[in-house]
Amino acid sequence: MxxxxxxxxxxxxxxxxxxxxxxxxxxxxxxxxxxxxxxxxxxxxxxxxxxxxxxxxxxxxxxxxxxxxxxxxxxxxxxxxxxxxxxxxxxxxxxxxxxxxxxxxxxxxxxxxxxxxxxxxxxxxxxxxxxxxxxxxxxxxxxxxxxxxxxxxxxxxxxxxxxxxxxxxxxxxxxxxxxxxxxxxxxxxxxxxxxxxxxxxxxxxxxxxxxxxxxxxxxxxxxxxxxxxxxxxxxxxxxxxxxxxxxxxxxxxxxxxxxxxxSGQAGKVGGQHDRHGDLLAEKQQQEAAKISKSTGAGSFKDLLKSHAPETVRFFLLATHYRSPIDFSDERLQETAKSLEGFHRLFKTYERIAGTSFFAITPAATRTEAQESPSLGLPAFQEELSSLRQRFLDAMDDDFNTGGAVGVLFDLRKTLNGFIAEQKLETGSPKPEAVAALTAGMTVLKELSNLLGVFRVAPAKAAAADDGLVNGLMELVIQIRADARKNKNFAVSDLIRDQLKALKITLEDRPEKTLWRRG
RNA sequence: GGCUCCGUAGCCAAGUGGCUAAGGCAGUGGAUUGCAAAUCCACCAUCCCCGGUUCGAAUCCGGGCGGAGCCUCCA
Structure with a gap:
């Protein structure tokens, strides 16, 4: 096409x-x-x-x-x-x-x-x-x-x-x-x-x-x-x-x-508000500034205090470029939520392959991308090419980034399914299956690069005390693992619930327990 | 008033003549789990209303209702 x-x-x-x-x-x-x-x-x-x-x-x-x-x-x-x-x-x-x-x-x-x-x-x-x-x-x-x-x-x-x-x-x-x-x-x-x-x-x-x-x-x-x-x-x-x-x-x-x-207001962001801004009484201006945080009329730098740039970029590209976009804080939060699954997949991949998704260098051109080597897993490979094709078809149709974004989610589902089906997270996975996963992740990198998303690892919620937190979490998880081994679920569940209240989520994997903020 | 554009599930949104109308968020059921989390599977819309064209329309045409932008040196 x-x-x-x-x-x-x-x-x-x-x-x-x-x-x-x-x-x-x-x-x-x-x-x-x-x-x-x-x-x-x-x-x-x-x-x-x-x-x-x-x-x-x-x-x-x-x-x-x-x-x-x-x-x-x-x-x-x-x-x-x-x-x-x-x-x-x-x-x-x-x-x-x-x-x-x-x-x-x-x-x-x-x-x-x-x-x-x-x-x-x-x-x-x-x-x-x-x-x-x-x-x-x-x-x-x-x-x-x-x-x-x-x-x-x-x-x-x-x-x-x-x-x-x-x-x-x-x-x-x-x-x-x-x-x-x-x-x-x-x-x-x-x-x-x-x-x-x-x-x-x-x-x-x-x-x-x-x-x-x-x-x-x-x-x-x-x-x-x-x-x-x-x-x-x-x-x-x-x-x-x-x-x-x-x-x-x-x-x-x-x-x-x-x-x-x-959202919920007439007019484009930064339009009417600004035009008559000078005419407003000072008090009204202060009021307007307060409102602007939720309407998007505030400064972009302020917006970035509560939303990751990648979330904003994804949000903008999820709608067709010729359509008006309704700005709202809720919408951005929803977008951020939908991206979490990708970041979990990137971490999962890192655990399996031992290398970072963000270090993958995909094909830079369409021609190059189509010359991928055989994976020895024809069904999976075919699915990857078909997803890529759907993505490119959408982009070929007047840069339909909204449609392309949908394909990205389908690709995520396919990769997660492959990980589950091949049991890549448990035991010792077959090297060819890991290689196939890498090929799949490479397609994801290739396509997300086109949208300019997932280019770098998200900024860590990092703080100076990260080392301490990591150490403490390791300790807590160890204690909880012992409790679970002894079927002392009252203790293990208490720990998990209390951590949840501190906005820390635990994931009990067959191999080990993972934790994350949020 | 004139000129454009839009109206798809609870919310966001792709699709503009023909397979079962993408995908996300929320929700429901199942697999998995000690219970969770994560993941997977399944379910969840006949496309604002009326009329027309067509073998066939969300998709084309006419009318109506609703919303937006421009006509003001605002991206």
């Missing part, structure tokens, strides 16, 4: 064909760095990181660019409020963003261009647009003339007339048409500015993406991604100015991810 991708431009799934065979260029709209990330900011990066992983696995050479918008009215506003500079705010928030990407395992982005480092590229495009008659200067600003662009509105499927019908027209605006948008904004005294043929000013919102995509990826790119909320006006305008400038198609596939929403 060939890879199919849903294209917002055509509103259908299309066979995936790149501009240059074997190569993919991807551009994702990144953050405006004026406030620390909330969970909504992680949705796009996690999804498109996964897209890149899958494309690379499928054999493409992929270049992935995410921009940083470090010049913007909101950053200026934040800087004024904090009595500092736009650059200082931008730098601080950008670092917060990078920290969050790192912890989420988003490490496939090749370039993070900053808007302020590409001003000349923007001026070049604006110059060309003015020359070609697509744009006009007006009192230090430069506007794009939407009426000059025949197919303006093709991405969001709206006509200029329709848009104007529903919008209030600002009376003091001297733009030729209210739909026209700023490519360049003349600056007021004291504001950050750059020199330009039209006087000092700063770029409009959309032009930076056109300039940076062109510079780093070329005039025609393969995939342009972003949140659904950016489709209009941002992407529509970006597309209009890029194509008017180059005369070539700007992006082959427009991919829009659904937005994170607060």
């Amino acid at each position: 060939p890879l199919r991708v849903y294209n917002t431009l055509t509103r259908q799934k299309e066979d995936f064909q790149t501009v240059t065979p074997g190569r993919v260029t991807m551009y994702l709209c990144g953050p405006t760095v004026y406030k620390p990330s909330h969970i909504g900011h992680m949705v796009g990066p996690v999804i498109f990181d996964t897209v890149k992983r899958y494309l690379s696995y499928s054999g493409y050479g992929v270049t992935f660019v995410v921009n940083i918008t470090d010049v913007d009215d909101k950053i200026i506003g934040e800087a004024t409020k904090r009595n500092t500079t736009m650059a200082a705010v931008a730098k601080e928030i950008e670092q917060d963003y990078f920290d969050n990407l790192k912890v989420m395992g988003v490490d496939s982005i090749d370039h993070f261009p900053r808007a302020t480092e590409h001003i000349q590229g923007m001026l070049d495009i604006i110059g060309t647009l003015v020359e070609k008659g697509y744009a006009y200067p007006l009192n230090g600003d430069v506007y794009f003339d939407c009426t000059k662009d025949d197919d303006y509105g093709k991405l969001s499927r709206r006509s200029i007339e329709e848009m104007l019908a529903g919008t209030r027209v600002e009376a003091n605006d001297r733009k030729r048409s209210p739909a026209d948008f700023a490519l360049w904004k003349g600056s007021k005294p004291g504001e950050p500015c750059w020199e330009s043929p039209w006087g000092p000013g700063r770029p409009g919102w959309h032009i930076e993406c056109s300039a940076m995509a062109k510079k780093l990826l070329g005039e025609s790119i393969d995939i342009h991604g972003g949140g659904l909320d950016l489709m209009f006006p941002h992407h529509e305008n970006e597309l209009a100015q890029s194509e008017s400038c180059s005369g070539k198609p700007f992006a082959r596939y427009w991919m829009h991810n659904g937005l994170m929403q607060s």
Whole structure:
């Protein structure tokens, strides 16, 4: 099955064909760095990181660019409020963003261009647009003339007339048409500015993406991604100015991810709350901050205090990328619970094979993966290939990570079943059976790598007293084992119950007793 | 008001014309266990409502009800 991708431009799934065979260029709209990330900011990066992983696995050479918008009215506003500079705010928030990407395992982005480092590229495009008659200067600003662009509105499927019908027209605006948008904004005294043929000013919102995509990826790119909320006006305008400038198609596939929403509340995470934030009385703001913990509108770093990054990543990928995701603390807890079984399987594997699941290096490409050696256990091997195939079929169908996640659970069940059936945990298992299990675990590693999960061992609940706790537990388990040997179940059950109250669970295995927190 | 999108079990969710409608969480029964835990097996939905197209629809079309996003420089 060939890879199919849903294209917002055509509103259908299309066979995936790149501009240059074997190569993919991807551009994702990144953050405006004026406030620390909330969970909504992680949705796009996690999804498109996964897209890149899958494309690379499928054999493409992929270049992935995410921009940083470090010049913007909101950053200026934040800087004024904090009595500092736009650059200082931008730098601080950008670092917060990078920290969050790192912890989420988003490490496939090749370039993070900053808007302020590409001003000349923007001026070049604006110059060309003015020359070609697509744009006009007006009192230090430069506007794009939407009426000059025949197919303006093709991405969001709206006509200029329709848009104007529903919008209030600002009376003091001297733009030729209210739909026209700023490519360049003349600056007021004291504001950050750059020199330009039209006087000092700063770029409009959309032009930076056109300039940076062109510079780093070329005039025609393969995939342009972003949140659904950016489709209009941002992407529509970006597309209009890029194509008017180059005369070539700007992006082959427009991919829009659904937005994170607060459970039980109207609106997307970080949307309405922030918009009127400044208008709220201080007391109401405090109240809002309290609520935000449960709605996901709080900072991402705060969220990570109560949830593992892997849980968040899994949670985001369990739903199809085009659907809205309902955020709630309960949902995340449920996800964490569903992952425990995987981590128990990894430990079980380690006991059986003596090596860590996380040390397994699986096949890096699809072609490589299909050349697996024979296991001498045809039925098991066939089941593994069939599961892999189901996983890849799901991914080939517009990156259906939700379906793929389901296969991962099936694979877990198969591996657990194999362990039980082959009695790998008791006595001395057959080496070929252990080798087969390793082959199965390798498939699990291969597929989970594509989603960017289970890449490293979970951070231990570690504390300095770990050695002491381990020693004490060994002692307690020894005492309990003696009691059990003597059929003194009153004592052994008391120990187990009391430990349970301390959030320690015991597992009596045939060989020995295991313990774990939680 | 205009433009998009969505409505699948108690909850989350995949599936968009045809085998017994994935999977997770919760629940029930069984195997296993001294009892548990863990694991495995089994059970648990005719797909918001009405009408239409079709040999056949959760899946296509029309209408209704309900929800969401955008039209406001928000990922």
